[in-house]
Amino acid sequence: MKTKYNFSAGPSVLPKPVLEKARDSLIDYEGSGMSVMEMSHRSAEFDGIFRRTESLFRKVLGIPDGYKVLLLQGGATMQFAMVPMNLLARGGKADYVLTGNFSNNAYKEALLFGKPISVAGSTKDENFRRIPAQGELTLDPDADYLHLCSNNTIFGTKWQYIPETGRVPIVADMSSCILSEPVDVSRYGIIYAGAQKNIAPAGLTLVIIREDLIGDPLPGTPTMLNYKVMAENDSMKNTPPCWPIYISMLVLEWIVETGGLEAMRERNRSKAGLLYDFLDASDFYQTNADAEDRSLMNVTFSTGDEEKDKAFVAEAKEAGMSNLKGHRSVGGMRASIYNAMPREGVSYLIDFMRDFAQRKG
Amino acid sequence: MKTKYNFSAGPSVLPKPVLEKARDSLIDYEGSGMSVMEMSHRSAEFDGIFRRTESLFRKVLGIPDGYKVLLLQGGATMQFAMVPMNLLARGGKADYVLTGNFSNNAYKEALLFGKPISVAGSTKDENFRRIPAQGELTLDPDADYLHLCSNNTIFGTKWQYIPETGRVPIVADMSSCILSEPVDVSRYGIIYAGAQKNIAPAGLTLVIIREDLIGDPLPGTPTMLNYKVMAENDSMKNTPPCWPIYISMLVLEWIVETGGLEAMRERNRSKAGLLYDFLDASDFYQTNADAEDRSLMNVTFSTGDEEKDKAFVAEAKEAGMSNLKGHRSVGGMRASIYNAMPREGVSYLIDFMRDFAQRKG
Numbered sequence: 121m122k123t124k125y126n127f128s129a130g131p132s133v134l135p136k137p138v139l140e141k142a143r144d145s146l147i148d149y150e151g152s153g154m155s156v157m158e159m160s161h162r163s164a165e166f167d168g169i170f171r172r173t174e175s176l177f178r179k180v181l182g183i184p185d186g187y188k189v190l191l192l193q194g195g196a197t198m199q200f201a202m203v204p205m206n207l208l209a210r211g212g213k214a215d216y217v218l219t220g221n222f223s224n225n226a227y228k229e230a231l232l233f234g235k236p237i238s239v240a241g242s243t244k245d246e247n248f249r250r251i252p253a254q255g256e257l258t259l260d261p262d263a264d265y266l267h268l269c270s271n272n273t274i275f276g277t278k279w280q281y282i283p284e285t286g287r288v289p290i291v292a293d294m295s296s297c298i299l300s301e302p303v304d305v306s307r308y309g310i311i312y313a314g315a316q317k318n319i320a321p322a323g324l325t326l327v328i329i330r331e332d333l334i335g336d337p338l339p340g341t342p343t344m345l346n347y348k349v350m351a352e353n354d355s356m357k358n359t360p361p362c363w364p365i366y367i368s369m370l371v372l373e374w375i376v377e378t379g380g381l382e383a384m385r386e387r388n389r390s391k392a393g394l395l396y397d398f399l400d401a402s403d404f405y406q407t408n409a410d411a412e413d414r415s416l417m418n419v420t421f422s423t424g425d426e427e428k429d430k431a432f433v434a435e436a437k438e439a440g441m442s443n444l445k446g447h448r449s450v451g452g453m454r455a456s457i458y459n460a461m462p463r464e465g466v467s468y469l470i471d472f473m474r475d476f477a478q479r480k481g
Numbered sequence: 482m483k484t485k486y487n488f489s490a491g492p493s494v495l496p497k498p499v500l501e502k503a504r505d506s507l508i509d510y511e512g513s514g515m516s517v518m519e520m521s522h523r524s525a526e527f528d529g530i531f532r533r534t535e536s537l538f539r540k541v542l543g544i545p546d547g548y549k550v551l552l553l554q555g556g557a558t559m560q561f562a563m564v565p566m567n568l569l570a571r572g573g574k575a576d577y578v579l580t581g582n583f584s585n586n587a588y589k590e591a592l593l594f595g596k597p598i599s600v601a602g603s604t605k606d607e608n609f610r611r612i613p614a615q616g617e618l619t620l621d622p623d624a625d626y627l628h629l630c631s632n633n634t635i636f637g638t639k640w641q642y643i644p645e646t647g648r649v650p651i652v653a654d655m656s657s658c659i660l661s662e663p664v665d666v667s668r669y670g671i672i673y674a675g676a677q678k679n680i681a682p683a684g685l686t687l688v689i690i691r692e693d694l695i696g697d698p699l700p701g702t703p704t705m706l707n708y709k710v711m712a713e714n715d716s717m718k719n720t721p722p723c724w725p726i727y728i729s730m731l732v733l734e735w736i737v738e739t740g741g742l743e744a745m746r747e748r749n750r751s752k753a754g755l756l757y758d759f760l761d762a763s764d765f766y767q768t769n770a771d772a773e774d775r776s777l778m779n780v781t782f783s784t785g786d787e788e789k790d791k792a793f794v795a796e797a798k799e800a801g802m803s804n805l806k807g808h809r810s811v812g813g814m815r816a817s818i819y820n821a822m823p824r825e826g827v828s829y830l831i832d833f834m835r836d837f838a839q840r841k842g
Contacts, residue, residue, distance in 0.1 A: 126515055
C-alpha cells in the first residue's frame with residue numbers, strides 16, 4: 121500500500137513544494153550546471169545558500185543579535201555531550217529536568233564528564249504524563265545551566281511555560297517543536313534541534329547559542345565538538361552537511377511564504393485541536409498526556425487494549441497511514457503531525473479512528 | 482557561465498546516472514509514497530536501503546568477516562578524535578605519519594587526549610612532495626596503532642605501498658581515494674573516509690573497523706563517538722544521515738554496474754595518465770608531487786608564475802571548468818578527478834591547458 125500520510129516521529133514528512141523544488145534543482149541548481157550535492161562548500165554558489173539559510177533562521181525565529189547560529193552534525197544526541205563539554209569548563213555544575221527519554225539521555229550523557237549534575241525535577245513516577253510546574257523544580261542558583269526538553273516526542277507532552285531560573289541560562293532541546301510556533305529566543309542560553317522533524321532531512325543539527333556561553337571547553341573536547349571552533353569557522357571547520365542545509369533553506373522559505381511562525385502556530389493548534397477534541401469526546405480512545413501539557417506535534421493515544429492497538433496500527437497502514445505505532449515506553453499509538461502534515465491527513469486519520477471505534481467498540 | 486566540469490576537491494562531482502535516479506525517486510521512492518528524506522530510519526523501507534548499502538560496501542571493497550562497517554557523521558575530522566578516544570583507552574600510545582594537512586590535523590587532534598603520540602615519519606621539510614619510504618619510518622612496536630592518510634588531497638600524493646608494522650594496526654584516512662581502486666582491507670585496522678569525494682554527498686562518514694579494535698574508550702568519550710555503541714546499534718544509536726546513505730547505495734550500484742573497483746582503477750589510471758603525460762611533456766607547467774607518489778585523484782600543478790596561475794583559474798572558469806584553484810599551502814592549480822569525473826572532462830582540461838600554454842608561454 122502506497123503511503124498517503126506519514127505520521128513518523130522523525131525523520132518525517134516534508135512540505136510537498138519543498139520536495140518539488142529539490143527534485144527540479146537536483147541535477148542543475150539555478151543554471152550552475154551542478155547539483156547542490158556536488159558543490160564545494162567553499163564555492164560562491166554554496167556560500168549563497170549557506171548565508172541565506174542562516175539569515176532565514178534569524179528572520180523566522182526572530183533570533184536577536186548576540187546569538188550565533190550553528191549548523192552542525194550528529195543530531196540532538198551529540199548536543200547531549202557538547203552542552204556539558206562546553207559549558208562546564210569552569211568546574212561548574214548543571215541542573216536537568218527529566219520529562220521523558222530524551223531529557224533522560226541528555227542527563228545520563230552529562231554524567232560522563234565527572235561534574236556534579238542534579239535532577240531539578242522529574243515526572244518519571246507518573247510515566248511522564250505531564251511537565252513539572254515551576255514550584256516543583258529544585259533550582260541551583262549557581263548552576264552553569266538548566267537543561268530541559270521542550271517537546272517530548274515519545275510521551276506527547278510539551279512545556280507550556282519557560283521556567284524562571286534567574287541568571288542560570290536555559291538550554292533547551294527543541295528537536296520536535298522547533299519552527300512549530302514562535303519562540304522567545306532571548307529567554308534561552310542555547311536552543312538546539314535535530315533537523316529531521318520540522319527543519320530538513322536527517323544529518324543536520326541547529327544550535328542557537330548566546331555568545332557569552334561560547335568559551336573554552338573541558339580538556340579533551342574534540343575540535344568538532346567545540347562551539348568556539350565552530351562559531352569562529354561559521355560551522356565550516358570541515359565540510360558541513362550541505363544537502364540538508366539546502367533543504368532547510370527551502371523549508372524556511374516555505375514557512376515565510378505561508379505566513380511565518382504565527383500562522384504556523386494557528387495551523388498547528390487547529391490541526392492538533394481536531395485530534396484532541398475527537399479523542400476527548402471518545403469513550404473508545406484514551407490520551408496519554410495530561411490535557412494541559414499536550415504537544416501540538418506528537419499526539420499519543422491508545423484503546424487501552426493491546427490487541428486492539430495492534431489491529432489499529434496494522435489496519436491504518438492498510439489504509440495508507442504509516443508509522444502510527446507508539447514508542448514501546450508508552451505503547452498504543454502516536455500520530456506525529458509536524459508542520460508539513462496537511463490538515464487533510466489529520467481528518468483522514470480521524471475518519472479512520474471513528475470507523476475503527478465503531479467496528480471494535 | 483554554466484559549469485561543464487567540476488574539479489572540486491570535495492564535495493565533488495557525482496555520477497550522472499546516480500543524480501538522475503535520485504531525482505526520479507525524490508518524491509516517491511519505489512512506489513512507497515514517500516521521499517527517502519521522509520522515511521523513519523526504523524521503517525522497513527529504510528532498513529532495506531541501509532542493509533543493501535552495507536552489503537554493497539562489503540562486496541565492492543571486499544571487506545572480510547571480522548570487520549564492522551559503520552556509517553557515521555562528522556567527517557574525517559571527527560575520526561581524528563574518535564580514533565584516539567577509542568584506541569588509546571589502555572594508557573597506550575600511537576604513531577602518526579605526516580604527509581600533508583589532514584594527517585597533521587589528525588596528529589594535532591590526537592594530542593588533545595593526553596597520551597604519548599609520536600611522529601613516525603614526515604615529509605614536511607619537502608612541503609609534502611612525496612610519501613616517506615618504509616626505511617624512513619620510525620615505528621614503535623608497542624604503539625596501539627599507526628595513523629596515515631592514504632591520499633593527500635592538497636598535495637596530490639598517494640601512498641603506493643602499505644607499510645609493514647608488525648602487530649601494530651594501521652589506521653588509514655582514505656577520504657580522497659576510497660572506492661578509486663581495490664584495497665586489501667585485511668591489511669588495515671581501521672579505514673575511514675568522509676563521503677563527499679567518491680561515496681556520496683557531504684554528511685556521511687564510512688568507518689571500516691576490525692572487530693578486536695572495538696572496545697571501551699577513554700573516560701569522557703561521548704556516546705556518539707564510541708565505536709562500541711555505534712557497532713552494537715548498527716550505526717543507529719540515533720537517526721543516521723539517511724539521504725547520503727541512500728546516495729551512497731546508488732553510487733555503489735553504479736560502481737558494480739561499471740565493472741567494480743578493478744575497472745575503476747583502470748579508468749582512473751588512464752584518466753590521470755592523460756594529465757600526467759601531458760604535464761611531463763610540457764615545459765610550461767610543472768607538477769607538485771614527485772612522480773612515484775602521485776595521486777590518481779588530485780593532480781597538482783602550476784605554471785611557476787603566480788599571475789599566470791591566477792589567469793589560468795579565471796580563464797578556465799570562463800571556459801566552464803570550476804574549482805581548479807590549488808590549496809593555499811601549495812598554490813597553483815589542482816584538478817580533482819574523482820571516479821565520477823568523465824574522461825572527456827580531463828581531455829577538455831588538457832585542450833584548455835595546451836591552448837593557455839601557447840598563448841602565455
